[in-house]
Amino acid sequence: MTTVIQFLIDVLSLGGAYALMALGLVIVYGILRLVNFAYGELIMIAGYVLYLMSGSGLPWLVMAFMGVLAAIATGIATDYIAFRPVRAKSVTAVLITSFAFSTLLQNAALLLVSPRPRPIPLPDLFSTTVEFLGVVTPARNLITILAAFILLSLFLFVMRYTIIGLAMRAAATNFRMARMLGVPANLVISSAFAISGLLAGVASLLWLGRIGSVVPGVGLEPLLIAFIATVLGGMRSLEGAVLGGFLLAFIDTGLNYLLPQDLLKFRDAFTFSFVILVLLWRPQGLIKGPASGDRT
Amino acid sequence: MNMSYFLRRHWLTLAFLTGCVVLLAGGASLIGDRLMERVTINLCINIVLVMGLQVFMGNSGILSFAHIGFMGVGAYSAALFTIPSQMKNMALPELYPVLAGLSLDPLLAILVGGLIAAVIAALVSYPLMRLSDAAAVITSFALLVVLHTVMLHWSEVTNGPRTLFGLPKYTGLLLAASAAVLAIWVGMIFKESRIGLLLRASRSDEIAAAAIGSNIPQMRWMAFILGAFLAGIGGGLWGHFITSFAPKAFFLKETFVILGMLIIGGPRTVSGAVMGTLIVTGTFEGLRTVENGLNRAELFSGQVIGLTEIVLALAMIAVLILRPGGLFPAREIGTLITLRAKGKRMNSSV
Amino acid sequence: MLEVIDLEVRYGSIAAVKGIRFSVAPGALATLLGANGAGKSSTLLAIAGALPVAKGKILFDGVDVTGKKPEQMVQAGLAMVPETRDVFPDLTVDENLRLGAYTRLRDKSGVASDRERLFALFPRLQERKEQAAGTLSGGEQQMLVIARAMMARPKVLLLDEPSLGLAPVVVDQLFAMIAELKALGTTILLVEQNATKALQVADSAFVLRQGKIATEGRASDIAARQDLNALYLGGGM
Numbered sequence: 001m002t003t004v005i006q007f008l009i010d011v012l013s014l015g016g017a018y019a020l021m022a023l024g025l026v027i028v029y030g031i032l033r034l035v036n037f038a039y040g041e042l043i044m045i046a047g048y049v050l051y052l053m054s055g056s057g058l059p060w061l062v063m064a065f066m067g068v069l070a071a072i073a074t075g076i077a078t079d080y081i082a083f084r085p086v087r088a089k090s091v092t093a094v095l096i097t098s099f100a101f102s103t104l105l106q107n108a109a110l111l112l113v114s115p116r117p118r119p120i121p122l123p124d125l126f127s128t129t130v131e132f133l134g135v136v137t138p139a140r141n142l143i144t145i146l147a148a149f150i151l152l153s154l155f156l157f158v159m160r161y162t163i164i165g166l167a168m169r170a171a172a173t174n175f176r177m178a179r180m181l182g183v184p185a186n187l188v189i190s191s192a193f194a195i196s197g198l199l200a201g202v203a204s205l206l207w208l209g210r211i212g213s214v215v216p217g218v219g220l221e222p223l224l225i226a227f228i229a230t231v232l233g234g235m236r237s238l239e240g241a242v243l244g245g246f247l248l249a250f251i252d253t254g255l256n257y258l259l260p261q262d263l264l265k266f267r268d269a270f271t272f273s274f275v276i277l278v279l280l281w282r283p284q285g286l287i288k289g290p291a292s293g294d295r296t
Numbered sequence: 297m298n299m300s301y302f303l304r305r306h307w308l309t310l311a312f313l314t315g316c317v318v319l320l321a322g323g324a325s326l327i328g329d330r331l332m333e334r335v336t337i338n339l340c341i342n343i344v345l346v347m348g349l350q351v352f353m354g355n356s357g358i359l360s361f362a363h364i365g366f367m368g369v370g371a372y373s374a375a376l377f378t379i380p381s382q383m384k385n386m387a388l389p390e391l392y393p394v395l396a397g398l399s400l401d402p403l404l405a406i407l408v409g410g411l412i413a414a415v416i417a418a419l420v421s422y423p424l425m426r427l428s429d430a431a432a433v434i435t436s437f438a439l440l441v442v443l444h445t446v447m448l449h450w451s452e453v454t455n456g457p458r459t460l461f462g463l464p465k466y467t468g469l470l471l472a473a474s475a476a477v478l479a480i481w482v483g484m485i486f487k488e489s490r491i492g493l494l495l496r497a498s499r500s501d502e503i504a505a506a507a508i509g510s511n512i513p514q515m516r517w518m519a520f521i522l523g524a525f526l527a528g529i530g531g532g533l534w535g536h537f538i539t540s541f542a543p544k545a546f547f548l549k550e551t552f553v554i555l556g557m558l559i560i561g562g563p564r565t566v567s568g569a570v571m572g573t574l575i576v577t578g579t580f581e582g583l584r585t586v587e588n589g590l591n592r593a594e595l596f597s598g599q600v601i602g603l604t605e606i607v608l609a610l611a612m613i614a615v616l617i618l619r620p621g622g623l624f625p626a627r628e629i630g631t632l633i634t635l636r637a638k639g640k641r642m643n644s645s646v
Numbered sequence: 647m648l649e650v651i652d653l654e655v656r657y658g659s660i661a662a663v664k665g666i667r668f669s670v671a672p673g674a675l676a677t678l679l680g681a682n683g684a685g686k687s688s689t690l691l692a693i694a695g696a697l698p699v700a701k702g703k704i705l706f707d708g709v710d711v712t713g714k715k716p717e718q719m720v721q722a723g724l725a726m727v728p729e730t731r732d733v734f735p736d737l738t739v740d741e742n743l744r745l746g747a748y749t750r751l752r753d754k755s756g757v758a759s760d761r762e763r764l765f766a767l768f769p770r771l772q773e774r775k776e777q778a779a780g781t782l783s784g785g786e787q788q789m790l791v792i793a794r795a796m797m798a799r800p801k802v803l804l805l806d807e808p809s810l811g812l813a814p815v816v817v818d819q820l821f822a823m824i825a826e827l828k829a830l831g832t833t834i835l836l837v838e839q840n841a842t843k844a845l846q847v848a849d850s851a852f853v854l855r856q857g858k859i860a861t862e863g864r865a866s867d868i869a870a871r872q873d874l875n876a877l878y879l880g881g882g883m
Contacts, residue, residue: 035430085617092359093616095433096559100616103552104609107602115601163744163751170734170745177732180694182720182749182798216602220548224441227434235430269445272438279438280423283431 013141016148019245022229024199026241038102040219042200046071047214054121068201075197109216117213308630321473340472347479348526350569357499365443366413368546370528371535374409379462387462402466406532413528425513447543461540562622567629647672654701662688664857675834677844680854686837694726725800729807735780746797785816845869
């Protein structure tokens, strides 16, 4: 019984972080058809802001808030630098600019900070363990579950009940028609990038809280996770992204419990081969998203 | 294809691009400067790699991230045949005994490396060629990750994440330059072949191209295999130039550099691929000198690294905004020269 | 109210609209007629800001609005219902209508009363307001896109082929609706294949042929002409 609870906590906490990462990628992809390769760098930026403020003596929550804010700002910057100028051109051009922007940010971190890992400040709570339903587990796992739950609910509320949420859902199916109802294209696009940044920023706190430090390449793994979860969940469905995140966490945790050590190192090769197979079978992803449209 | 028509139409482009490579290689060997020789060899290998990417991307219009993975396949495969057997104990302690006795002349080994890359590409990529847009990009990215993970963990063959060493230094100026020229010719011939023409037609109108009876996924597949072959050759050449490497050499950073060269030059033309490689390699070497200078002068507390990538990233974004087709968006350099000459003549006759 | 001066619209090198000029008076209903490919939809899309104007000018309420974005045109008071009948299929009927009022975020009470008025006009929509718009029938979807456009309280409404693909009974209802919208004071520019129906509700008509205006006049005069078909096709039939 305790193993089951342990497993559940592991899946839910990992899945919560994965779901946030996937959602942040899909919100941009769903509306703009942009696979944002610079997404992982939003997570990196939040980490470096935390690191840079570590000596400031500010309360941790303030630092965390600044980190998330930096991720949001970088998300919006992605729009202005890598997306908006080439939006009307080819899909390939947009992909390449976002890839270039990703490299740009990573190398800026290399140049300005260091190629070596830098510790990030974390509250003591993150390193304590608690007993929960008879299971001893790191407190950060429970924090992750709670934070993911709150943020996902907030996201759901915004998308369902606010006019900007409606506008974004509408733009995801038919951007042109949304504009013909007076929804400003640029506002929708910037909002999508800002929300993407918010999700990445919070995911960063939860993710880097596990690792404890930040390096320039730290964004790659979250990006890959978000890719897989997105493909699993249906490339354009928001609910699917969340589901995909939890599903991937379930698979990963399950493999961790089951696979022998010498096969475990090939886990990424297995999951990515699986991604390729899923896309071949269903190019739209496992769960069907809303009807497609264009992005101009 | 009618070879004489091809030559008549494209002799100037081929002559110009071949001339560039020959001049650089000849110059480097005459001057005899070690650094310049290194840079030129690197440049020639880059031309082979960029041409490999151009063959697929330029003709099909689909972005592929997997390319550098096949460069790795070529490099590791060739190495299996050229690391001297007495070295293999140290370089590949976990190697399967069956493979321990393999040995080939390096030139043959590099060719075999290219073939193995092509075969693997042929096996894994066929079903992928139906996909387009985001699905195509993510699958090619996933393929790169799969290839990378395998290189990283298949210690028996690759020595795992550790550096593989013991390759003989074989790639010299003459070999690298010859390979670059061959790659240029192959790319040009493919571009003007029936398959190349149909593929390029399919970018603007997939339905029309399918209507005239062309099987687009199959043609993309052929371009992909040829591209992987060139990438594999490039990998083998590079491996036998640098003589030791680790899997991280064949991942996103290298992908970014090779893609940057192609994008800046212009993916649709062979001239673009070659000139992009020349410009970016030249700029990189210049910047690296600056970086090294800064590091030696110790103006900054830490090491100055990453500057070259930042400049390349900015240049790529700028090119995509200001000149989306690259420096040579549609016409080959020979055509441009001919047109300009004609224009002058017309002007002077008026 | 709406004035189009020497408008040209191009798709690449092909001109779809080759310099047309017409105007619609406030509160009037004008109709653009013509065969497929005559340039009717292109004209509407260009007026709505959804297609670039190659040449010419568009005046709205006396103000030059050439080259404005679609969202700016809605803000200015011009709404368009495109031929593609684009409901947002995953959103409910009510959510579709809420988006229609996007430009009137501050006017909460006005929006609420307009919504009631439109529900009175389109009772079927009220019955289905919680349903996903994608589940409506073709006719209901057409009602929804018109109602949604009206939620912006536009001064001018552009309708592109509203009767396309609808059953004859529904078409009758639709034209009754259009007449009511006109009676409420909305200026309407209507593109229709169903010329007979369109000419019954319109004040004035313009017949487009190959991107140019072939004939124009009062709707009743055009309707009375025997050679309407010939006018469409340009032949001497």
